[in-house]
Amino acid sequence: MNAHDKPIPAFYCCYLLRSKSHKTFYIGSTPNPARRLAQHNGDSKGGAKHTSAQKSRPWEMTCIVTGFPSRYAALQFEWSWQNTHETRHIEAHVRTARAEAARANNKKKSDQPLKSLKARLENLCYLLGVESFRRWPLQIRFFSVDVYKAFYKHTAQMTPGLRKDVKVILTPADLSSIAPDPSLQNGVYGIPTVIRDISVAYEDVKSHVEKAKTLLETAPIHTCAVCRSAIETKTSLFLVCSALGCSTTSHVNCLSATFLREEGSTTGAIIPIRGTCPGCKTQVEWADMVKELSLRIRGQEEIDTLFKPKRRKRVNSASEAEAQLSTEDDEDLDETWMQDVEHAEDEFPDIDDIARS
Amino acid sequence: MATFDLVLLSSSPPTTSNDVRQRSTPPSNQQRVALPAPSPPLLPTNASSMAQLSGALRSGSRAALIPEGAVTGFATAGSLFRSHHFDLTTEDSPPPPAATSRRAKYQEDDQKPTRPRKQPSKAKAKAKAKTDADSIEPKPRKGRTRKVKETNRDGLPAAPTTSSHFPIVEPSITDSAPVECAAPAPKAKPTKPRKPRAVKEPNADNVGENEAGTKTDKAKRSRKSVKTQKGSVVSEHFGNLVQQVGLSCDGKEPLGVASAVQEAPPLQATNNCNENLEVEEAVARRRDWTPVKDTIPEIQDHCNEPSIRVESGLPVQTNSFSSMLTSFAVETLEARDTADGTSKNSKSTTSTRKRRVELVEGPNNQPASRDSSPVKKAPKKKPRTITDLVTGQYAAQEADPISNLEPKAFFESRGNTVKIPLNDVSNRQMGTATNKSTRKPPTSKAAAKKKSSKSQNGSSKPPVPPKMMADKLLSPSSAMSKFKKQDVLFGTSSQLALEESPSTVRQIQQAIRESEHDLIPFSGNLLYAQSPASKGIMSRMQKQDGKRGLWAASARDECGQMLEQQEEIYIPEPDRTQDLPLLMDDTVDDHPDEMHITDTIDVGDDREEIIHISSDLPTPPATVLEERRELAYTDAEEILPNIEGHTPAPIPICDISSDFPDIDDIPLSTQPQRWSPPSSDPPLKGTLISPRRGRGRPPKSHSAFPVSKVPTLNPELRPENDITNPRTPPRPTGRFANIEEILDSEDDEALSPTPPRNSKFIKSPPLALVPLSLPGHEPAAEKENVDDTVIPVSMVPIVHLQWNAIKTSVFKQMTSTIRALRPSMNPLEPSWYERILMYDPIIAEDLTEYFNTSTSIRVWRRATQKQIKSFNKQRKLQKEKPLVVENEEDHALAVEKELEPWMVQRWCQEMSICCINREGKGRGGARKSHF
DSSP states (O other), X not given: OOGGGSOOOSOOEEEEEEOTTSSOEEEEEESOHHHHHHHHTTSSSOOOGGGOOGGGOSOEEEEEEEOOSSHHHHHHHHHHHHXXXXXXXXOHHHHHHHHHXXXXXXXXXXXXXXXXXXXXXHHHHHHHXXXXXXXXXXXXXXXXXXXXXXXXXXXXXXXXXSOTTOEEEEOOOOGGGXXXXXXXXXXXXXXXXXXXXOOOSGGGGHHHHHHHHHHHHHOSEEEOTTTOOEEETTTSOEEEOOSTTOOOEEEHHHHHHHHHHHHTOSSOOSSOOEEEOTTTOOEEEHHHHHHXXXXXHXXXXXXXXXXXXXXXXXXXXXXXXXXXXXXXXXXXXXXHHHHIIIIISSOOOOHHHHHHO | OHHHHHHHHHHXXXXXXXXXXXXXXXXXXXXXXXTTTTHHHHHHHHHHHHHHHHHHHHHHHHHHOHHHHHHHHHHHHHHHXXXXXXXXXXXXXXXXXXXXXXXXXXXXXXXXXXXXXXXXXXXXXXXXXXXXXXXXXXXHHHHHHHHHHHHHHHSTTHHHHHHHHHHHHHHHHHHOHHHHHHSSHHHHHHHHHHTTTGGGHHHHTOHXXXXXXXXXXXXXXXXXXXXXXHHHHHHHHHHHHHHHHHHHHHHHHHHTOXXXXXXXXXHHHHHHHHHHHHHHHHHHHHHOHHHHHHHHHHHHXXXXXXXXXXXXXXXXXXHHHHHHHHHHHHHHHHHXXXXXHHHXXXXXXXXXXXXXXXXXXXXXXXXXXXXHHHHHHHHHHSOOOHHHHHHHHHTHHHHHHHHHHHHHHHHHHXXXXXXXXXXXXXXXXXXXXXXXHHTHHHHHHHHHHHHHHHIIIIIIOTTHHHHHHHHHHHOHHHHHHHHHHHHHHHHXXXXXXXXXXXXXXXXXXXXXXXXXXXXXXXXXOHHHHHSHHHHHHHHHHHHHHHXXXXXXXXXXXXXXXXXXXXXXXXXXXXXXXXXXXXXXXXHOOSOHHHHHHTHHHHHHHHHHHHHHHHHTSSSOOHHHHHHHHHHHHHHHHHHHHHHHHOSSTHHHHHIIIIIGGGTTHHHHHHHHHHHHHHHHSTTHHHHHHHHHHHHHSHHHHHHHIIIIIHHHHHHHHXXXXXXXXXXXXXXXXXXXXXXXXXXXXXXXXXXXXXHHHHHHHHHSOOOOOOOTTSSSSHHHHHHHOHHXXXXXXXXXXXXXXXHHHHHHHHHHHHHHHHHTOOOOSOTTSOOHHHHHHTTOOEEHHHHHHXXXXXXXXXXXXXXXXXXXXXXHHHHHHTTOOOOOOSOTTTEEEEEEEOOOHHHHHHHHHHTTOOEEOSOOSHHHHHHHHHO
16 A cells, blocks of 8 residues: 555646547546647657647647546546546446437447547536546636537536536637747647646645645644644644635544535535635635645655755756756656656556555 | 389380480470489388388398398498489589480480380380380380489489389399299399499490390399399399499490490409309408498499499499499398398488387397397407597497397396386487497497498488588587587596496396385286386385385475475476486486486486386376387487487487477476486385376476375375375375365355456355355365354345445445544554545555455355355254244345455445556556556
């Protein structure tokens, strides 16, 4: 059981690519969508085979599903999205029913699963509501307005509908303004700034991590906001409120129970999605707090890298600092880069690796 | 033979006709020229047939005519040389012969006056042989004619065909002179013999002279018939040959070739007095063996040269020619006396192998050595030289027979030991010196013969030596081994040590016998009694003895640690080399170097020993064992002669050492490794049982052996042997335990990892539930220890047997269990609950293990009748009411069943927990099942 040796990844997403002709689609997963998109477009090495056709380039990243708490979660979701017709995350009878329905609606071919945008969006919507992924802190972020519209258009008719707790964000990418970025890529096709600006590191939790760090440094013992008992910071797992300026600490178990209770857990779920901080009474995401926790207990290395640049920034000149930043980003990406190359496409990690890791 | 003669006779006329045709029709000639290829293949077939027959013939003939045999060897060498040379020429350079043939044709054309003569002869032949239409005849002729034409045209290529024919024809002559006389055959025969001297044939085609020759032949043949003495026969043969040659020469005379003319007179003289003269020469040669050797190469040279010269039309020296004749005569003699001549003619390699086989068989079949007695005389005279020793290796074939003969004597006295010494010889045989030392007298003659054979093989038959080289070159390892072997031979000036080796073997055997004195019932098998196999049979009882002895100590390790053995098995080759020396040490302490060198041979020996051991097996497939033994012997013997002979041997050696280890060698090698210590000591027999099977099926045996065979054998041993060896019982127990664990497959459901199967099983009538801790012992436990191991059977609603029905309840239990988990006190090792809360990917197997070990969450599985019985039995003992299902529709007796990973995975899905499987069948499978 070494799977928990790594903290929750800073970023992992599944994405839906659309070819230049808008006729073919590709589903993948990556911790770094910008880099991955460049790969698909041939701007950098390691693109997927399915996206190697020059005629279908440039690929457009229409949307991404973010918030996967682990690489394996992202891979599972990716695979299920790719193979909705045979994933175990959908009950067999449901699968067959959906397949039959799709078959009935499909006028051309009855054998192969639909690969249209509509089918993929419907599958996405359905998968988000599936038991296996129901409690995952997922979000959908659209970069293509037409796909965003199509998503709501198609999913509106679906009976289960999109689950309520899934945030859907539209950040349209200005494809017209895209130009190859000489600094990052040598390729022909540029990466939309929206995608390039996606934070794939732990920067967004940086403040949170710092807060927890200071809390730990200030006092060895804290009080659980839920059970009001002492928290041994060295022996117990506790969460720090992710809200800005809130230093509420609580046991993992206590807060999860509180959130679930708040949620009115009729489903008997174990993992909460979000809840109200007992201290600051703000709505906080369970995933954010857990991410900080995992970083704190398992991600010393990541924290070091997260805080490294600042020190150097002080020492070195501004220009060098920028260079450092860019290179460090690349380094961070490089760590996931190989994984991306190996697994983003179709390959899934060996479970042994998981066990080992 | 008679049939062949007839055919040949009939063939002669067509040849003449063919000649005419050739001359008349160039295209036909061309076609015929192309034909030569088929003829050579024919030769080997004849040779093979002859070779098969040769064994008996040889022995008989040799017994009568030993001195002749020596001569024959030389003669054969010359003839063989020619034939091979011709073959080579044909193979190497077919075009030049064609040119020569054309020249001959032109010459013939010039000499047309002779042709009319031929035609009448043809007509006669036709009239005699066939009154059928000429049109019909040509077809059969063609086949024959082709050969003849080939000979005529290609001079050189014709030789092989003739050589093959010779042996056939000649015996027929000796056997049935009247038949030949009656038929027009004499003409044909002379032509055929001419063919070998093919160059001359075109000349010899002239009928009139041929007829004269035939007349003389007839007269001689009549003489032959009158003469029953072998010596006379030989002389006759010489005469025949000479006559034939002379005829051919005569034929040349009319052609006007100077060489032919010169040759003719001596030939005629020979014709008249050939028999006596040649006989004298033969006797002289017999007496002076060494000079004969010298002559041989000369003859060969002459043979080579004259053939060419004749073609060119240059005169040939009379001496050389006479020598040629003698050489041919020798061939004929051999052909008559021994079919071997044919084999020699055909190809040395084939003949050698066959001979070897014969030799091997010979000792068993023929108690008395036929050849050895006469041969021995000459060899004694000769001092051995290093060259002889070296060359003797190449001439291994003959040496082998001799060796076989001597061992026979030993073995006849001691039936049991026979095979082993052979093996030993074979083993060290690489150093033929050992064999030679014991068999020096025969070997010397053998060496002479070998020399002849060598000359045949090496000089006379150029193709053979290249093969030799090629073989050596082919396998560098073999070459290295050969080098070493040669060194050993030279170094084996200490052959004495080798001689000792058999003695040591005998001692070992005696020791084995002594140990086996206990022998018993199986002695009834006569076959086994003398053969070493009997040892094996006898050895059962001794197996126990072995256990007692040192071997038992070694056995402990083997039996005690099955796994280790298997591992060893898996690494066969590296161990082989190491172990083999050990085996050799056991059997013989001679030369470590040789041991290494002769790994392959050693293997063969090991086989035999192993076989003996194997014979001990309880199930006595006597026939099978014998066969195996025989096979092993034959193999070993074959290998040995090959090694000595080097000519054919190198290939098999190489193969054995490197190429063929797969089937036989591996098991042998591996087994000897394990079993080697036992082989050295008599006690080993008991252990040896297994190796036999391993031998038969090396791969399977290794895997299967430890598990199945041993236990079966052991029980048998127990009852038979009252001897209480603490070691034997432990073996079976340990093995059985392992086996049971493996074999008890009733628990498959619990053990089976794959969820889909399990689901199916659940629906199907459930099997007995067995706790994982006691998977294998369940049945036994129920019988023996009712109290402890009885699995509680409870009556549950039949619905609970369905996963879907109890799923929710199980999930609830699991959820509550997880939620109730206390928070861990070590952040680095969070509890399952905390892990889940932290989005850790949960490995289904681990969580399942936790549930099964730390919780009482179980599912139901229908109880088997066995379980119900045992459970009710226990209840009876406890004076409780037996559990009986009253309403079978609603309730069923069930036993608890542990959760399985797939169940936990379902729960994780239900709880939206990222769950993965640790087990992945490849990437694709993992992807599908896990994602």
